[in-house]
Structure formats: structure tokens, C-alpha cells
Amino acid sequence: MAGHSKWANIQHRKGRQDEKRGKVWTRIIREIMVAARQGGADLSANPRLRLAIDKAKAANMPADNIKRNVDKATGNLEGVTYEEIRYEGYGINGAAIIVDTMTDNRVRTVADVRHAFSKHGGNMGTEGSVSFQFQNVGQLVFAPGADEDKIMEVALEAGAEDVITDEEGAVEVLTPPSEFEAVRNALEAAGFKPEVAEVTMRPENTVDLDEEGAAKMQKLLDALEDLDDVQDVYHNAAL
Numbered sequence: 001m002a003g004h005s006k007w008a009n010i011q012h013r014k015g016r017q018d019e020k021r022g023k024v025w026t027r028i029i030r031e032i033m034v035a036a037r038q039g040g041a042d043l044s045a046n047p048r049l050r051l052a053i054d055k056a057k058a059a060n061m062p063a064d065n066i067k068r069n070v071d072k073a074t075g076n077l078e079g080v081t082y083e084e085i086r087y088e089g090y091g092i093n094g095a096a097i098i099v100d101t102m103t104d105n106r107v108r109t110v111a112d113v114r115h116a117f118s119k120h121g122g123n124m125g126t127e128g129s130v131s132f133q134f135q136n137v138g139q140l141v142f143a144p145g146a147d148e149d150k151i152m153e154v155a156l157e158a159g160a161e162d163v164i165t166d167e168e169g170a171v172e173v174l175t176p177p178s179e180f181e182a183v184r185n186a187l188e189a190a191g192f193k194p195e196v197a198e199v200t201m202r203p204e205n206t207v208d209l210d211e212e213g214a215a216k217m218q219k220l221l222d223a224l225e226d227l228d229d230v231q232d233v234y235h236n237a238a239l
Contacts, residue, residue, distance in 0.1 A: 028056045029069050030102040036073035080104050087113050089124040092217040095207040095237040096130035103229040112227050120220035134201040138180025141196040144169030158186035203236030214239050
């Protein structure tokens with residue numbers, strides 16, 4: 001089915017992430033440790049850990065680093081214990097923001113997140129205040145020009161929920177989180193390599209901002225993403 005453009009927003013986000021590569025390993029290590037602690041070190045029984053290790057390999061993290069952090073998380077080595085905390089709030093023009101963190105000090109983290117919101121024109125909300133505007137899904141995005149019909153055929157057969165083509169021709173495949181790996185593997189086996197492949201919080205609708213508002217919103221998002229304890233920032237602003 002057709003949909004409005006997500007491609008520009010996705011490319012923008014990828015570009016910002018590429019500028020912050022220095023933090024990528026730190027975030028992936030935390031994700032590996034939490035996934036391993038919660039689900040164990042057996043990759044066949046722990047899909048979250050498999051995804052985290054896939055991210056680590058894509059970021060060229062050495063296998064020794066991966067193994068060491070799995071061992072820390074499962075008690076074979078001494079390490080820091082992280083907990084996951086989600087914060088919600090509002091940005092410019094009421095845009096919804098979700099901030100996922102992993103921290104060993106929740107007092108420090110909430111203070112840092114609240115400060116970033118207030119300093120850059122946003123404000124913290126209560127739990128559940130904006131998350132209802134997002135859907136937890138597996139998302140695979142293929143660049144404009146991809147074979148929409150073939151992607152749809154493979155994806156739906158493998159368990160995808162929806163296939164959306166935006167106005168620029170990018171193809172977006174949405175899956176239940178539990179089916180993400182199966183759908184990604186089926187598409188890659190069929191020769192389709194996604195530009196984006198992740199389990200994410202996808203906004204149901206977007207908030208349009210003018211140039212000034214978009215610039216302010218980007219400063220707020222950068223401030224949140226630069227916090228040491230922040231893993232992911234999701235929002236519904238059209239930048």
C-alpha cells in the first residue's frame with residue numbers, strides 16, 4: 001500500500017547516527033549485556049542477543065569484545081549491572097519523544113534527560129504520555145527503485161504485517177518484533193538488502209515543523225542522543 005515519505009526522515013537519522021559513530025560501540029555493548037543478562041548466552045534461545053550481536057558485527061566490533069561482554073552479563077566476569085528505563089516527553093510544537101536508556105545510576109540519568117529537555121525547549125512527560133503514538137515493530141527499508149512487488153511477495157510470505165511504498169519510491173516492510181529476523185533473513189536470501197533493518201518505535205503520525213522549529217528540534221534530539229546513558233531516541237517530528 002502507498003504511504004507518505006519516510007525516506008527523507010530515515011536518511012536524515014542515518015546521517016546523524018553516522019556522525020556519532022564514537023558512541024556506537026558503547027551503546028551496543030550495553031545492549032549485549034542487558035540482552036544476555038535477561039535471556040542468557042544461548043543465541044538460539046535469545047533473539048534479542050542475536051540482534052545485538054548482529055549490530056556489533058555491522059559496527060566491526062571484534063569477536064573478543066562481544067564474548068567478553070556476554071560473559072560479564074551472564075556472571076562469568078565481573079561487570080556493571082545496567083537497567084533499562086524509558087522516558088517520554090515533548091519537543092518543539094508538541095512533537096512526541098521517547099528516550100530509551102540503560103543506566104547504572106537512575107538518579108543521574110533522569111536528571112540528565114530532564115535537563116536536556118528543559119534546556120532545549122522541550123519538557124518531560126509522564127510514563128505513557130506519548131508512547132501510545134508509536135508502534136513497536138520490526139522495520140526494514142529498501143531504497144527507491146527496489147522491486148516492490150517481489151519484496152511484498154517475499155515479506156508477506158515470511159510473516160510481515162505490511163509493505164508500504166512512500167512517495168519517493170522507498171519500500172518499507174513492517175513486521176511484528178517476533179517475526180523480524182525471519183522476514184529479514186527471507187528478504188536477504190532473496191537478494192534484497194535493506195538500508196535500515198531494526199526493531200524500533202515507529203510513529204503512527206508525524207508533526208510538521210518549519211525550518212526554525214526543525215533546527216530547534218534537532219538541537220534537542222542531539223542533546224538527548226549525546227547523553228552517555230541514552231541508547232535510542234524516537235520521535236514523530238518530520239525533519
